[in-house]
Each structure stands twice: as C-alpha cells, then as structure tokens.
Amino acid sequence: MKGKRMQDAELSAFCLELHEIWHAGLPLADGVRSLCDREDGHDSRPWMEALCDAADHGVSLSAALQQTGAFPAYMVNLLTLADRTGRQEEALLALSEYYERRDRLANSVRSAVLYPALLVVIMLLVVGVLVTKVLPIFNGVFEQLGTRMSGLAVSLMHLGQALSGASAAIGVVLAAIVVLALAVWLAPPLRSRVQAAGSALFGGRGVLGRIASAKFAAAMAMATKSGLDIEEATHAAAEVCGGDARTDRKTAQCMELLAQGTHVSDALRRSGLLPPRICRMVGLGERTGSQADIFAEVARRSEQAVDDELDRIIGWIEPALVILTALVVGVVLLSVMLPLLSIMSSIG
Numbered sequence: 001m002k003g004k005r006m007q008d009a010e011l012s013a014f015c016l017e018l019h020e021i022w023h024a025g026l027p028l029a030d031g032v033r034s035l036c037d038r039e040d041g042h043d044s045r046p047w048m049e050a051l052c053d054a055a056d057h058g059v060s061l062s063a064a065l066q067q068t069g070a071f072p073a074y075m076v077n078l079l080t081l082a083d084r085t086g087r088q089e090e091a092l093l094a095l096s097e098y099y100e101r102r103d104r105l106a107n108s109v110r111s112a113v114l115y116p117a118l119l120v121v122i123m124l125l126v127v128g129v130l131v132t133k134v135l136p137i138f139n140g141v142f143e144q145l146g147t148r149m150s151g152l153a154v155s156l157m158h159l160g161q162a163l164s165g166a167s168a169a170i171g172v173v174l175a176a177i178v179v180l181a182l183a184v185w186l187a188p189p190l191r192s193r194v195q196a197a198g199s200a201l202f203g204g205r206g207v208l209g210r211i212a213s214a215k216f217a218a219a220m221a222m223a224t225k226s227g228l229d230i231e232e233a234t235h236a237a238a239e240v241c242g243g244d245a246r247t248d249r250k251t252a253q254c255m256e257l258l259a260q261g262t263h264v265s266d267a268l269r270r271s272g273l274l275p276p277r278i279c280r281m282v283g284l285g286e287r288t289g290s291q292a293d294i295f296a297e298v299a300r301r302s303e304q305a306v307d308d309e310l311d312r313i314i315g316w317i318e319p320a321l322v323i324l325t326a327l328v329v330g331v332v333l334l335s336v337m338l339p340l341l342s343i344m345s346s347i348g
Contacts, residue, residue: 012097019096028064112310115317217278
C-alpha cells in the first residue's frame with residue numbers, strides 16, 4: 001500500500017520510539033503492535049496497521065517500512081544496510097537525530113522566508129491605501145482651492161486609479177496565487193516538485209549552499225553512526241543534500257576522490273563540500289577514530305552557522321523594509337503637504 005509521507009518531526013519521533021523498542025529487547029512485532037494500539041491519527045492508522053501486519057509475518061524492519069510506502073527511500077535504504085550489519089539500534093537513534101535536525105533547519109528557513117514576505121505585504125498595503133484612497137481626497141481638496149498637487153503626487157494618484165480600475169483582474173490573479181500556494185502546501189507530491197525545482201534553479205549558492213553543506217554533514221553523522229564505511233556514507237549523504245547542479249558536482253567529485261584513495265578530509269576540502277576549517281576537524285576525527293562524533297559536531301556547527309546567517313538576513317531585511325515604507329509614505333505626504341503649506345502661507 002502507499003501511505004501518506006511522514007514529515008521530518010514525525011519521522012524523528014517514530015525512529016526514537018523504534019529505537020526504544022530495540023533497546024529494550026522487545027520483539028519487533030510486539031513493539032510495533034503496542035505503537036499501533038496507541039495510534040489514533042486517521043492519516044497514520046492505515047500504514048501503522050500495515051506495519052503491524054508485516055512485522056507479525058516476520059518481515060525485517062526495513063522491508064516492513066518499505067511495504068507501507070510512508071517512509072522516505074533514504075531511511076529504508078539505511079535500515080536495509082543496518083539489517084545486514086546488525087546495527088539497527090544505532091541506525092534508528094541516528095535517524096531520529098538526523099530528522100530532528102532536518103525539521104529544525106526547515107523551520108529556520110520557513111521563518112526566514114515568511115517574516116520578510118509578511119513585511120512586504122504590509123508595506124504594499126500601506127502604500128496601496130495611500131495612492132488609492134488618501135491621495136484622491138487631497139486632490140479634491142486642492143481642486144476646491146483652485147490649485148493642484150505636485151506632479152509626483154498626481155502621478156501616484158493616477159497609478160492608484162489605474163490599480164483601482166484593474167482591481168478585478170488583480171483580485172483574480174491574487175486568488176489564483178493563493179489557490180496555487182494552498183495546493184502546493186496541502187499536496188506533498190506537488191510541494192516536493194516545487195522544492196526540487198527551486199533547489200535546481202537556486203541551490204548551491206550563498207545560504208542555500210551552506211544549507212546543503214549542513215544537510216550533508218548531518219547525513220554523514222547519521223550514516224557513520226549507523227556503521228557505514230566512509231564511501232557508503234558519502235554516497236548516502238550525496239543523495240540527501242543533492243538536487244542542484246553545483247552540489248551534485250561537488251558530491252560527485254568527492255566520491256571520485258574517495259575512490260582514488262584520498263582521505264575523506266582532503267576529498268571534502270578539494271570538492272568544496274565543507275569549509276577548510278571544518279575539514280580540519282574531520283581530519284582529526286580520521287586520526288582519532290571518532291569520525292561519527294566529529295561529523296555530529298560538524299553538523300551542529302553547520303546548522304548553527306545557517307541559523308546565524310538567516311538571522312542576519314532577517315535583521316537586515318526588517319529595517320530595510322521599514323525604512324523603505326517610511327520613505328515612500330514620507331515622499332507622498334510631502335508631495336501633498338508642501339503645496340498645502342504654500343497655499344496656507346499665501347492666505348496668511
């Protein structure tokens with residue numbers, strides 16, 4: 001059966017529950033049955049029952065998860081390797097931490113996009129009210145006084161009148177945008193395609209490139225903790241952080257260097273997947289045999305760096321939009337008030 005895809009936060013919690021079942025030594029069928037009995041969500045109930053049935057028939061964990069169709073291929077493939085190596089407990093804990101990081105990173109990106117977008121909408125509403133409602137009132141007052149507003153104010157008023165005349169068409173366009181946004185938000189397959197298209201167009205540059213590096217480090221930490229060797233871990237991480245030409249080119253170069261026998265720290269540095277300073281930490285992990293812990297620390301620092309950069313971007317956008325709004329409002333009011341002051345002074 002094909003179930004609804006789980007979100008990262010749900011995947012993290014579910015992997016942690018499975019880890020606790022494995023850690024306690026419970027049979028998989030009994031542990032999954034106890035989870036299924038406590039599940040009351042309409043969306044998750046079908047795949048939970050399918051998972052219980054598969055576990056009752058003695059199917060491996062990875063095969064049971066694959067049969068439900070509700071879990072990402074990356075998670076299933078990693079657990080398939082864990083089934084062969086007998087490190088399911090470590091893999092489940094690493095997957096829980098990995099999807100928790102992904103969810104936290106996604107929330108940071110959403111906040112960085114939504115807040116500036118809200119400010120832009122507010123700014124446009126303020127300017128729209130000025131040019132469509134306020135300026136015509138002042139224009140009527142000036143006509144009664146036998147004069148007219150400044151050229152800038154008149155131009156803005158004409159713009160507002162044109163927008164008012166096209167309000168029906170603008171409303172249709174805005175409604176279509178809202179419907180499209182809701183469709184993308186409510187339909188996971190469509191949302192995935194939009195995200196993939198955006199990543200292909202704009203990924204690998206600036207903050208998006210650093211987000212890809214953070215995802216790569218998190219995937220490497222999870223894969224190495226699960227017992228994969230470095231080449232398998234790199235291949236698995238490349239599937240997670242790829243999607244745009246720049247990142248795919250870097251991961252391909254890194255895997256090629258590893259196949260030639262290059263140390264992982266040198267391969268990461270030469271391919272540009274991670275900054276040189278971070279690669280020195282990875283090299284230390286190679287020498288001390290603590291690669292999994294080093295990659296976990298690298299992932300934490302990379303995510304923190306992304307959060308800090310997003311905060312800086314938001315910190316610049318907010319005052320810039322406020323200043324721009326104040327300038328526009330100030331120019332409009334001055335273009336109206338200066339002629340009025342001239343009239344008042346001549347009357348006086």
